[in-house]
Amino acid sequence: MKALSLPISLSPALGRQLLLPGAVLVALGTGWLASRMGIMIPGLLVGLPLAVLCLAALFQHPRLGVVAFIVYCFLVMTINRHLKGAPFGLGMDGILVLVWLAVIFHRNREVADWSRVNNDLCKLGLAWFVITVFEIGNPAGASILGWYYEMRGTTFYWFLSVPLAMMLFYRAKDLKLFLTLVIFFSVAGALYGLKQKAFGPDAAEQFWLDSGAAKTHILFGVLRVFSYYSEAAQFGASQAHVCVVCLVLALGPFKWWKRVVFGIASALCLEGMLISGTRGAMFVLIAGVFMYLVLSKQVKVLVLGGALAVGAFGVLKYTTIGNANPSVARMRTSLDPNDPSLQVRLRNQAKLREYLGPRPFGGGVGVIGMWGEKYNADKYLSTIAPDSYFVKVWAMYGIVGFLIWFGMMLYILGKSCGIVWRIRDPLLRQKLLALTAGFMGILMGSYGNEVMNQMPSAMIVYIGWAFVFLGPALDKGYAERHAEQPVMQSAAKHLACNDDSISRISGGTRDASLRSA
Known part of the structure; x- marks a missing residue:
């Protein structure tokens, strides 16, 4: 028997007739979802094709993911502040995981050279990650959610x-790109901060303040500028x-002209530091400059820089010059041992x-600070403000964990200094010296x-x-290149000597011929 078949194919004309009602239904459904769930739904519809395109580009060229991570770390907090309804902070985790997947499953195995990760820095990172995982079993019983959110930055x-x-991201041009991105977004942050100070925060920022x-x-009625960073302390530092x-x-x-550009960028970032009202940022500046002076290999510069630093300290500590400026006045309080804020910190450390x-x-990890208040409110440590990353590591990992962490930091700093000291390329050396001095400042x-x-400092x-x-x-x-130069110079000198000998021989022969003539 022949199977019965029904003519269910749609004609082109019927398809065109259903297109408009279908579009109307999709629009109504999108509007209803947006009314229920906010701007996230239309944002997803608009962003989905772009996300697919970016994902394809990432898996084709994984290094683009590193660039995206650098940029996102600067902008994530202002995105989170202005767009509600999605955990944008987890985007940093997502980018890094996607880049790792792109590297692991890339068809060209030469895209990433795994031999470069066989070094002390990566091994220390692995060791600290393993120690953090072991902290899940801490007898204090901290929340696993608090552990996860805290361990991301740690x-x-x-x-x-x-x-x-x-x-x-291992080539010289990648280092140049990295420095360019960091300086660009930092200067943009300083300019945005100046705008914030002059015209006040926008609606989303004001809501965050309120x-x-x-x-x-x-x-005292003065805004501590935070720009598009997480808060003023991170902005200033x-x-x-x-x-x-x-x-x-x-x-x-x-x-x-590059030195002029760098000088202008440094001055703008210094102004950004001052308007943040972050007193601890001054120690970032002092420690970083001190490290530069030590590694500069110039005794005169070290002596002159030390004299200027002592002079600046004396002006802040023993005079009232500049107190009319609220930023300078607040920085001066960081040198006052009787400052109320310092006394509160000392009492908390005693507890x-x-x-x-x-x-x-x-x-346990995540038991103190913001995540402690949110996920470990029943723990005693969550009631104490750490006010310091050193203190936070001590509270979460104990004195054993703190000594391990601090030893790692000193090892990385010491080895960085040794590497910079031996670099022969003067341009490369100055760039790596800048990064090492910056790390010293952030550590202090x-x-x-x-x-x-905190991002973007981390x-x-x-x-x-x-x-x-x-x-x-x-x-x-x-x-x-410079090892080849002496060989080339020796060869050139040898050729020059041979040319002189040939000239003398030919000259003597010519003179003899003239005399015989």
């Missing part, structure tokens, strides 16, 4: 971003960090010392504030480490 981004940078941030960002980097570059052996005495492994600044674990430090440790490989071409 170790996760280090663990993921450093090997990626070493495999994908939601509780005003108590720390409006002091990051501006001081990049101010040091630009200052070191401005003093380097570059073309005159922590008593609590952590019998707990050498701390209270983290004693007073949470800086190293990203700049981690990728900066990668470039410094890649320094010997980047310097190899310069060393080889």
Whole structure:
């Protein structure tokens, strides 16, 4: 028997007739979802094709993901502040995971050289990540959600971003691009901060202030500028960090117009640091400049810089010059041992010392600070403000974990100094010196504030480490070129000698011929 078939194919005319009602239904459905879930739905519809295109480009060229990570780390907080309804902070995790997938599954195995991750920096990152994972079993019983959100800035981004940078972002032109992006977005942040100070925050920023941030960002009626960063402390520290980097570059052996550009960028970042009202940022500046002076190999510069630093300290400590400027007046309080804020911090540290005495492994990752308040409100440590990244590491990991972490930081700093000291290429050396001086500043600044674990400072430090440790490989071409020069010069000299001999012989023969004639 033949199977029955029904003529169910649609004619072109019927399809065109259904197109308009279908579009209307889709539009109505999108509008209803948007009314229920906010701007996220139309944003997804618009962004989905773009996301697919970006994903295809990422898997074809994974190094684009490193560039996207650098840019996103600067803009994530202002995106999160202006667009509600999605956890944009997790976008940093997503970018890094996608880049790793692109590297692992890329058809061309030469895209990433895995031999570059066989170094001390990546091994230390792995070790610190493993220690952080072990902290899940801390007897204090901290929340796993608090652990996850806290460990991202503490170790996760280090663990993921450093090997990626070493495999994908390892050339001299990549270092140039990295510095360009960091300086560009930092200067843009300073300019945005000046706009914020002159015209006030926009509606989304004002809402953030009204939601509780005003108590720390409006002091005596003066706004502590935060630009498009997470808050004023991170803005000020990051501006001081990049101010040091630009200052070191401005003093380097570059073309005159580049040094002028670096000098202007350094001055703008210094102004950004001042208008943030972040007192701890001053120590980022001082420590970074000191490191530059030590590694500059110039005794005169070291002596002169030290004298200027002592003079600036004396002006801030023992005079009232500049007190009419609120930013200068607030910076001056950082040198006052009787400052009320400092006394509160010392009392909090005394409480922590008593609590952590019998707990050498701390209270667990994520138990103190913002994530402690949100996910570990039942724990004693969540009621104490750390006010310092050093103190936070001590509270979470205990004295054992803190000594391990601090030892790692000193090792990385010491090895970075050794690498910079031996670099022969003067341009490369100045760039790596700028990154090392910046890291020194951020490390010391983290004693007073949470800086190293916040974006974009964490990203700049981690990728900066990668470039410094890649320094010997980047310097190899310069060393080889200059090793060939003595050989070439010797060959040229030998040829010149032969030419002289030939000239003398030919000259003598010609004279003899003339005499015989």
